[in-house]
Amino acid sequence: MILDILDKLNPAQREAVENTEGAVLILAGAGSGKTRVLTTRIGHLMENKGVKAENILAITFTNKAANEMRERVEETLEGTDTKEMWITTFHSCCVRILRKSINKIGYNRSFVIYDSADQVTLVKDCLRELNLSDKAFDPKVILSAISNAKDKLYSPKKFIQLNEGDITKTKIGEIYALYQDRLKRNSALDFDDLIMKTVELFKEHPEVLDFYRNKFRYIMVDEYQDTSKAQYELIKLLAKQHQNICVVGDDDQSIYGWRGADIRNILEFERDYDNVRIVKLEQNYRSTQVILDAANHVISNNIERKRKKLWSEQKEGQLIKIQLDENEIEEGDFISNTISYMRRYEGRDYKDFAVLYRANAQARSIEDSLNRNGIPYNIYGGIKFYERKEIKDIIAYLRVLQNPQDDISLKRIINVPRRGIGLRTIEKIEDRASLKEESLYSVLIDIEDNSDISRKARASISEFVDLMSTLRSFTDVYSVSQVIEKVLDVTGYIDELEKEKNGEGEDRIENLKEFISVALEFESSNEDKSLESFLTNVALSAEPSNEEEEEDRVSLMTIHSSKGLEFPVVFLAGMEEKIFPIARAISSMNDSEIEEERRLCYVGITRAKEELFLTLTRKRTLYGRTNPSIASRFIEELPEECIERLNKEQKELTYSKANYNMLDKYTKKYMNNMNKVQVAQKAKATIKSSNAESSIDDIKLGAKVHHPKFGLGTVVALKGPDVTIAFDNQGIKTINKEYTTLDIVK
DNA sequence: TGTGAAATAATTTTT
DNA sequence: TTATTTCACA
Numbered sequence: 001m002i003l004d005i006l007d008k009l010n011p012a013q014r015e016a017v018e019n020t021e022g023a024v025l026i027l028a029g030a031g032s033g034k035t036r037v038l039t040t041r042i043g044h045l046m047e048n049k050g051v052k053a054e055n056i057l058a059i060t061f062t063n064k065a066a067n068e069m070r071e072r073v074e075e076t077l078e079g080t081d082t083k084e085m086w087i088t089t090f091h092s093c094c095v096r097i098l099r100k101s102i103n104k105i106g107y108n109r110s111f112v113i114y115d116s117a118d119q120v121t122l123v124k125d126c127l128r129e130l131n132l133s134d135k136a137f138d139p140k141v142i143l144s145a146i147s148n149a150k151d152k153l154y155s156p157k158k159f160i161q162l163n164e165g166d167i168t169k170t171k172i173g174e175i176y177a178l179y180q181d182r183l184k185r186n187s188a189l190d191f192d193d194l195i196m197k198t199v200e201l202f203k204e205h206p207e208v209l210d211f212y213r214n215k216f217r218y219i220m221v222d223e224y225q226d227t228s229k230a231q232y233e234l235i236k237l238l239a240k241q242h243q244n245i246c247v248v249g250d251d252d253q254s255i256y257g258w259r260g261a262d263i264r265n266i267l268e269f270e271r272d273y274d275n276v277r278i279v280k281l282e283q284n285y286r287s288t289q290v291i292l293d294a295a296n297h298v299i300s301n302n303i304e305r306k307r308k309k310l311w312s313e314q315k316e317g318q319l320i321k322i323q324l325d326e327n328e329i330e331e332g333d334f335i336s337n338t339i340s341y342m343r344r345y346e347g348r349d350y351k352d353f354a355v356l357y358r359a360n361a362q363a364r365s366i367e368d369s370l371n372r373n374g375i376p377y378n379i380y381g382g383i384k385f386y387e388r389k390e391i392k393d394i395i396a397y398l399r400v401l402q403n404p405q406d407d408i409s410l411k412r413i414i415n416v417p418r419r420g421i422g423l424r425t426i427e428k429i430e431d432r433a434s435l436k437e438e439s440l441y442s443v444l445i446d447i448e449d450n451s452d453i454s455r456k457a458r459a460s461i462s463e464f465v466d467l468m469s470t471l472r473s474f475t476d477v478y479s480v481s482q483v484i485e486k487v488l489d490v491t492g493y494i495d496e497l498e499k500e501k502n503g504e505g506e507d508r509i510e511n512l513k514e515f516i517s518v519a520l521e522f523e524s525s526n527e528d529k530s531l532e533s534f535l536t537n538v539a540l541s542a543e544p545s546n547e548e549e550e551e552d553r554v555s556l557m558t559i560h561s562s563k564g565l566e567f568p569v570v571f572l573a574g575m576e577e578k579i580f581p582i583a584r585a586i587s588s589m590n591d592s593e594i595e596e597e598r599r600l601c602y603v604g605i606t607r608a609k610e611e612l613f614l615t616l617t618r619k620r621t622l623y624g625r626t627n628p629s630i631a632s633r634f635i636e637e638l639p640e641e642c643i644e645r646l647n648k649e650q651k652e653l654t655y656s657k658a659n660y661n662m663l664d665k666y667t668k669k670y671m672n673n674m675n676k677v678q679v680a681q682k683a684k685a686t687i688k689s690s691n692a693e694s695s696i697d698d699i700k701l702g703a704k705v706h707h708p709k710f711g712l713g714t715v716v717a718l719k720g721p722d723v724t725i726a727f728d729n730q731g732i733k734t735i736n737k738e739y740t741t742l743d744i745v746k
Numbered sequence: 747t748g749t750g751a752a753a754t755a756a757t758t759t760t761t
Numbered sequence: 762t763t764a765t766t767t768c769a770c771a
Contacts, residue, residue, distance in 0.1 A: 062760060091761045115761085191761050226760095259759065359757050364762085381759085422747070540761060560758045582757055600758080623756060624762040 005040055005076065016246075016279040017041045020049055020218065023239075023273035024246040025266070029310045030295070030606035031286030031566065034248050038220060039069060041246065042085075043076040045218055054084040057216040057238070061223050063089060063541050065564070069222070086216070090231055091191060092540050094198040097212065098189075099536075102197060104205050108187040110532055112399050113539035117392065118408050119143055119190050125408075126178045129434065137175065145169075146176045150192035151228040151260035153199060156180055167702065167714055167726055185439070187405045192260075195230040202237050213241050224249030224269075228260040236272065243273055251306050252299050255560060255600045257592070267306065284310045286566050286609050288317025294612075294642045295605040301637055302595045310606075320612045320643045322575075322635065324650035328362070328622075331615050332369025335571050338613065339375055339554060342569065350376055354555040354567035356604050358580040361622060362573060363556055370554065380557040384542045390497070390508040391515055395538060397487045398480075401472050402531050404441040407433075411440065417496040420460045428453055467491065480534045481519035488512060518544040559604040570608035572601075575616045575632040577663070586667050601634045616650065629653065633660045 006014060016026045016037045028034035042058065045051040060066045070087045074080075086093060095113070103109050114122065123139040123146075149159045160173035183189060189197060202209040219239050221227065224247035227235070239245035247269060254263045270276045284292055292310045299305070325331040335355055342348045355366055360381050370377050385391065393416055396409035404410075415421045432450065433443045447453065447461045467490065474486050488494045494512070497505040521544075522537060523529050555567065574580055581597035588594075605612060620629050631654040645651065655663065703715045705725060713727035 089761065113761090116759095194761080256759075258757085361756075361762085384759095418747090542760065558758060561760095584757070596758095621762080 010283055012281050013037050017044050019277055023243050023276045025269045025278045026248040028248050028250055028281040031284045032281035039072040039076050042073050055217040056085045058087045058220045091194050094194040097198050101208050105201050111187050111189050112403050112406050114188050114190045121408050126175050145172050147192050150196045151230050153230050186407050187403050199234050218244045221247045225251050225254035225266045226256050226261040227265045229262050232265045253603050257596050284312045288314050290317045290642050291608050294638050295602050297639045298637045299602040302598055318611050321646055322614045323646045325617050327617050327619050328365040331617050332366045336369045336373040350552045350554050352568040355571045356559045356562050357573045377554040377556050380561050405439045407440045417492050425457045481516050484516055559600050562607050563603050568609045569611045571613045572604045573615050575614045576629040580632050
């Protein structure tokens with residue numbers, strides 16, 4: 001039956017499927033049937049080429065994509081066993097490898113995985129330890145620097161080396177070093193570590209790499225345009241020998257540059273492997289020709305891309321409609337009314353519609369309108385299930401049970417629910433732990449040695465330790481879901497929530513109940529039912545798998561999260577400069593940011609199968625501020641013959657290409673000056689320059705200054721009214737709201 | 747230790 | 762606008 005399926009493929013698809021040996025790059029345009037190609041390819045490998053399931057590795061980015069692929073492979077192969085096949089995400093693939101061998105590079109095999117909130121806590125701890133204020137060194141900025149470094153496989157040492165002479169970055173490098181050290185001490189890895197440490201393991205232990213090289217004879221990577229340098233390296237290590245590597249992607253749909261995706265991986269694939277065969281999938285099975293023409297035309301404004309042109313055998317289709325409204329409230333009403341009309345008179349269902357926007361904040365006005373008009377909708381994005389406070393608390397309990405070295409989780413729950421272990425006490429425990437280079441938990445166990453902690457606090461701590469060891473004894477006897485129930489019960493967590501009479505407590509209890517059913521579901525569908533396995537599962541998924549989503553509702557989401565989906569009717573809301581493209585991309589000195597916005601626009605347009613509406617407003621209130629709008633440049637980039645303007649006035653808001661360029665220059669200049677002025681004003685409030693020669697403007701990053709008490713130093717950070725100075729002899733200090741006299745040394 | 751006012755910052759997001 | 766975090770004070 002595989003042959004039947006092969007016959008149904010178009011020539012390009014067939015070429016992609018049948019070229020199983022050597023390196024293949026499949027450039028798969030939006031809606032060109034790439035999942036179908038991948039699944040057929042796997043089927044072809046097994047059925048016609050006699051490749052065994054265990055020799056295949058198929059990597060995707062999301063769990064959803066991985067699950068879908070496995071299902072479709074199973075469908076294609078009609079019952080052939082796919083259990084031994086690794087169809088998985090980068091992260092779970094790495095966890096699986098690391099759980100087996102990470103001890104070889106000095107980590108504990110039962111490591112826990114930290115999410116971004118845990119990372120922030122850990123960075124804050126590191127800053128405290130280094131006596132740096134988190135005002136001068138914004139933990140978020142530090143973390144994104146660390147994450148960037150890890151995506152590029154830079155160790156702390158390498159990072160410091162590369163930034164020699166840059167005093168701020170060197171400092172960040174030191175924080176990075178401590179951060180890595182603390183992760184290790186906590187037996188924890190963050191998401192980026194999962195990839196980086198696997199590469200490290202492969203590089204330092206060739207025997208491990210060899211094992212996987214032999215195992216994974218055929219490698220396929222989906223969404224290749226989203227791979228980071230680290231992921232690229234990982235794949236390259238595995239594929240180097242046999243070179244049976246097939247990557248699928250679309251450079252035009254690369255929209256995750258800001259989180260480490262390196263578009264060069266796909267643009268330069270030919271350089272990395274021998275005799276690369278490139279297959280372009282350009283026939284689109286999703287959208288009408290009008291929509292494809294529009295998408296092609298917009299994306300052709302990008303310079304950095306591989307040429308590709310989508311076409312379709314489908315009919316021309318409806319023109320793209322553009323609607324201008326007075327403000328975002330009327331924009332919402334236009335969308336609501338159009339949906340109601342099309343449902344009433346054109347036989348559409350609610351689920352045929354999607355409203356896409358650039359930023360989540362835009363959803364509110366649309367939601368309000370849908371509510372007013374009684375239109376049912378699902379909104380995607382917002383707080384994730386596993387990010388909820390009560391869920392994180394319970395997970396923290398489970399983590400500590402599984403891995404007592406996890407200080408971050410321990411601190412989270414040591415006083416939750418309140419048991420009289422206050423901040424001061426925790427601080428003392430931490431000091432002692434870092435003095436003895438031990439985990440917090442081991443200090444807790446020997447708490448009686450600690451005479452500087454009050455007897456009352458010590459009693460509470462002993463009680464807590466007893467509680468935890470009781471719970472730990474349960475983990476050997478009970479299943480995960482039962483352990484969770486015990487934790488909720490024994491710690492008094494549920495009691496506490498029940499005391500809260502307001503609705504919030506009830507919601508939380510509901511969520512915890514759902515968490516228990518997640519655990520039950522886990523127990524029934526996994527072979528490894530251990531707590532460790534459950535925690536890994538939870539760490540590697542954002543939402544519990546919810547199968548019940550067939551309701552007839554309109555979908556609301558960001559364009560980012562719409563990638564990979566399709567809808568008969570799509571609204572792209574807020575087609576305005578500074579919204580889409582977003583202000584930061586316009587003011588950025590780097591043109592590539594506008595190109596990424598344009599790719600995002602391309603993704604948005606190509607979600608539509610039949611009809612596409614673009615909406616914009618004359619005035620928009622966002623973040624409490626009302627501003628007059630200018631039509632998005634992406635509207636100007638649409639071919640005139642593809643669009644229908646539902647009102648004429650909007651033309652006035654659309655500029656010519658030259659004018660958009662002028663506007664860009666102006667914006668960039670303005671933003672630049674704004675920053676300067678702000679820094680200067682804020683510095684002025686804090687620091688008086690005693691040197692009449694030097695102006696306030698001189699107090700900027702890298703400026704050499706002299707302080708009457710601390711001597712010579714260099715400005716390493718400016719934030720708000722704080723000026724952080726690295727003194728030559730006194731270490732780093734932040735001068736905060738003091739009226740200090742500083743001399744600027746020229 | 748807990749509360750409420752005040753300050754502040756606000757793309758995009760999966761793992 | 763609003764969600765979050767900080768800070769002063771009881």
